[in-house]
Amino acid sequence: MDVAPAGTVAEPGITPDELRLAARNHATPLEALRHEITPPGLHYLLIHYDIPAVEPEGFQLEIGGAVERRMTLTLDALKERERVAQPITFECAGNGRALLEPRPVSQPWLTEAVGTAEWGGTPLAPLLAEAGPSGDAIELLFSAVDRGVEGGVPQAYERALPIGEAAQALLVYEMNGGPLPPQHGFPLRLVVPGWYGMQNVKWLTRITVLEEPFSGYQNAVSYRMYSADGEPGEAVTRMLPRSLMIPPGVPDFLTRVRQLQPGPVTLRGRAWSGHGSIERIEVSTDGGASFSEAGLEPPLGPNAWRGWSFDWEAAPGEHVLSPRATDSAGNTQPLDPRWNLKGFANNAVQRVAVMVAP
Amino acid sequence: MDVAPAGTVAEPGITPDELRLAARNHATPLEALRHEITPPGLHYLLIHYDIPAVEPEGFQLEIGGAVERRMTLTLDALKERERVAQPITFECAGNGRALLEPRPVSQPWLTEAVGTAEWGGTPLAPLLAEAGPSGDAIELLFSAVDRGVEGGVPQAYERALPIGEAAQALLVYEMNGGPLPPQHGFPLRLVVPGWYGMQNVKWLTRITVLEEPFSGYQNAVSYRMYSADGEPGEAVTRMLPRSLMIPPGVPDFLTRVRQLQPGPVTLRGRAWSGHGSIERIEVSTDGGASFSEAGLEPPLGPNAWRGWSFDWEAAPGEHVLSPRATDSAGNTQPLDPRWNLKGFANNAVQRVAVMVAP
Numbered sequence: 232m233d234v235a236p237a238g239t240v241a242e243p244g245i246t247p248d249e250l251r252l253a254a255r256n257h258a259t260p261l262e263a264l265r266h267e268i269t270p271p272g273l274h275y276l277l278i279h280y281d282i283p284a285v286e287p288e289g290f291q292l293e294i295g296g297a298v299e300r301r302m303t304l305t306l307d308a309l310k311e312r313e314r315v316a317q318p319i320t321f322e323c324a325g326n327g328r329a330l331l332e333p334r335p336v337s338q339p340w341l342t343e344a345v346g347t348a349e350w351g352g353t354p355l356a357p358l359l360a361e362a363g364p365s366g367d368a369i370e371l372l373f374s375a376v377d378r379g380v381e382g383g384v385p386q387a388y389e390r391a392l393p394i395g396e397a398a399q400a401l402l403v404y405e406m407n408g409g410p411l412p413p414q415h416g417f418p419l420r421l422v423v424p425g426w427y428g429m430q431n432v433k434w435l436t437r438i439t440v441l442e443e444p445f446s447g448y449q450n451a452v453s454y455r456m457y458s459a460d461g462e463p464g465e466a467v468t469r470m471l472p473r474s475l476m477i478p479p480g481v482p483d484f485l486t487r488v489r490q491l492q493p494g495p496v497t498l499r500g501r502a503w504s505g506h507g508s509i510e511r512i513e514v515s516t517d518g519g520a521s522f523s524e525a526g527l528e529p530p531l532g533p534n535a536w537r538g539w540s541f542d543w544e545a546a547p548g549e550h551v552l553s554p555r556a557t558d559s560a561g562n563t564q565p566l567d568p569r570w571n572l573k574g575f576a577n578n579a580v581q582r583v584a585v586m587v588a589p
Numbered sequence: 590m591d592v593a594p595a596g597t598v599a600e601p602g603i604t605p606d607e608l609r610l611a612a613r614n615h616a617t618p619l620e621a622l623r624h625e626i627t628p629p630g631l632h633y634l635l636i637h638y639d640i641p642a643v644e645p646e647g648f649q650l651e652i653g654g655a656v657e658r659r660m661t662l663t664l665d666a667l668k669e670r671e672r673v674a675q676p677i678t679f680e681c682a683g684n685g686r687a688l689l690e691p692r693p694v695s696q697p698w699l700t701e702a703v704g705t706a707e708w709g710g711t712p713l714a715p716l717l718a719e720a721g722p723s724g725d726a727i728e729l730l731f732s733a734v735d736r737g738v739e740g741g742v743p744q745a746y747e748r749a750l751p752i753g754e755a756a757q758a759l760l761v762y763e764m765n766g767g768p769l770p771p772q773h774g775f776p777l778r779l780v781v782p783g784w785y786g787m788q789n790v791k792w793l794t795r796i797t798v799l800e801e802p803f804s805g806y807q808n809a810v811s812y813r814m815y816s817a818d819g820e821p822g823e824a825v826t827r828m829l830p831r832s833l834m835i836p837p838g839v840p841d842f843l844t845r846v847r848q849l850q851p852g853p854v855t856l857r858g859r860a861w862s863g864h865g866s867i868e869r870i871e872v873s874t875d876g877g878a879s880f881s882e883a884g885l886e887p888p889l890g891p892n893a894w895r896g897w898s899f900d901w902e903a904a905p906g907e908h909v910l911s912p913r914a915t916d917s918a919g920n921t922q923p924l925d926p927r928w929n930l931k932g933f934a935n936n937a938v939q940r941v942a943v944m945v946a947p
Binding site for chain 1: 630
């Protein structure tokens with residue numbers, strides 16, 4: 232494939248290209264973390280090309296490739312199958328990109344490209360079993376309707392997933408109890424619990440069982456961790472642990488620095504990981520110099536973020552607040568970002584600047 | 590009032606302050622202009638401080654100030670009054686700010702901070718008549734729940750409106766047939782047809798009838814057109830005419846430049862004005878050097894945008910497409926922006942870059 236360089240880095244100021252992306256895509260405002268299920272319209276959005284207009288009447292999902300029985304399913308046929316709905320948290324793989332130095336040029340996310348919805352649909356595994364994948368099948372390719380050009384390559388959005396990772400995947404037609412909104416993949420999308428968002432293919436129209444690894448752009452070029460251009464890179468897969476805090480007090484409009492009164496304040500937030508359950512949250516109120524244990528709320532579900540709280544005595548002056556998550560696989564958030572050329576999987580701890588009045 | 594300078598301008602690259610605002614607030618993706626009513630979650634959002642959590646049970650709207658009868662209304666009491674719903678288009682006053690040179694520092698909007706919803710609620714005028722404004726009343730002050738610091742001034746969001754402009758105003762509790770989403774002002778907001786969005790106060794809790802002009806931040810400092818710092822400035826009020834096109838073809842992910850095949854293509858878009866109905870749309874396919882007449886769709890309503898279409902024969906090469914709106918008051922969009930210190934009301938024509946294949 233003759234493609235552009237895997238990534239580029241930018242001068243300090245955000246560029247017009249990045250601004251155009253930031254105007255379209257949006258994060259979940261941090262105060263919306265108060266909701267355990269993100270309300271419609273507040274869930275983060277990253278759309279590679281345009282939101283396509285898909286008519287549900289003529290819609291069909293095709294399942295083909297290395298299978299015994301090719302299948303074609305209407306939306307009604309999918310809705311007649313077993314229905315499950317569960318809260319699932321996912322995050323954009325590029326979350327945190329704009330905090331890296333030097334800054335990789337793409338959607339300039341800060342820390343809050345995450346959301347949790349009640350995703351409803353039908354499990355993929357039984358459908359796949361009916362189609363009968365060949366014994367040599369190694370990947371499932373999920374192909375979407377939306378088209379564009381990326382890295383010089385005209386393409387429809389397509390992402391392959393190792394077939395062993397598909398056990399929990401859902402073919403989703405509902406979000407928070409209603410039909411999928413257009414921007415979240417109407418009429419059908421994939422959701423793979425635990426993975427970064429690029430795997431949750433929106434406007435899904437075809438599943439192809441592959442016996443060879445997919446060499447298309449989104450797997451072979453785009454979603455990879457490169458330490459430098461020209462390297463093979465490492466695939467972006469499951470979410471690293473991360474925690475976010477609802478910023479206390481009130482914001483300054485322009486700087487977003489928080490202003491609050493001295494005295495006791497309960498800090499709250501949510502944390503998630505694609506490698507296991509959240510086992511521990513610590514909070515630093517001194518910019519990461521020291522951390523103290525926070526309290527954990529009961530789990531919301533096996534694939535959703537977990538609430539936490541921490542009682543803080545706010546003393547006059549400037550402070551930087553940081554929560555730090557550790558998951559059951561033993562992964563802990565780093566204090567400093569791990570740089571890579573395309574700016575993926577930066578799960579360094581959040582830093583919330585607060586100014587406590589005298 | 591001891592406040593910061595009215596505005597500042599920035600170096601070419603977008604600053605971290607602007608990026609934090611761009612990550613929170615979002616425009617309507619241009620392809621969503623295909624919908625005459627903007628679907629939930631796609632309508633633009635500009636939130637000065639944080640989205641507040643308002644419990645509808647204890648909610649009350651107070652009407653006071655220079656009135657004969659102070660009133661207090663629950664949400665249920667408001668819902669028992671006359672209900673009207675209509676499509677209303679509004680746009681952020683700062684739309685187009687980031688295209689100005691030098692660029693005023695605030696939310697860095699490009700061109701698409703606009704949306705049209707079916708806003709449902711009860712008319713303000715009969716309520717106001719019941720309260721009985723004094724004969725010297727000149728303004729209505731609308732006060733909201735959300736709090737923050739802006740230009741150095743701690744404040745709840747408040748905006749005054751000349752009392753003569755209130756005739757068409759709605760107290761809104763529904764958006765597109767459902768309850769207001771939290772981010773659009775749940776449980777109650779103001780919508781004043783024809784005005785820029787800053788007047789459509791979200792999380793409304795109090796209306797105060799004033800006999801003197803309001804001297805608070807959002808009227809006296811913020812939403813004013815200044816040619817330089819230290820001047821009194823001119824109030825931002827009704828929307829100037831503007832038209833936006835649904836970009837044809839498919840986008841490049843990073844640059845958003847459109848790629849399409851040669852041949853006939855129907856360009857479509859929508860246009861609006863707060864000074865009258867849209868009477869004329871012209872389209873330029875040569876970067877504004879020449880314009881040709883577009884066809885107008887039937888009006889959607891007196892306060893909503895109007896659809897238009899234009900048949901274009903796309904020839905190989907690079908082109909810049911620009912629609913230009915003229916309203917019934919004779920206002921026409923300029924080709925170049927009119928600069929002001931805080932970057933308001935830039936209604937210069939949109940420029941859509943397209944590359945037609947050989």
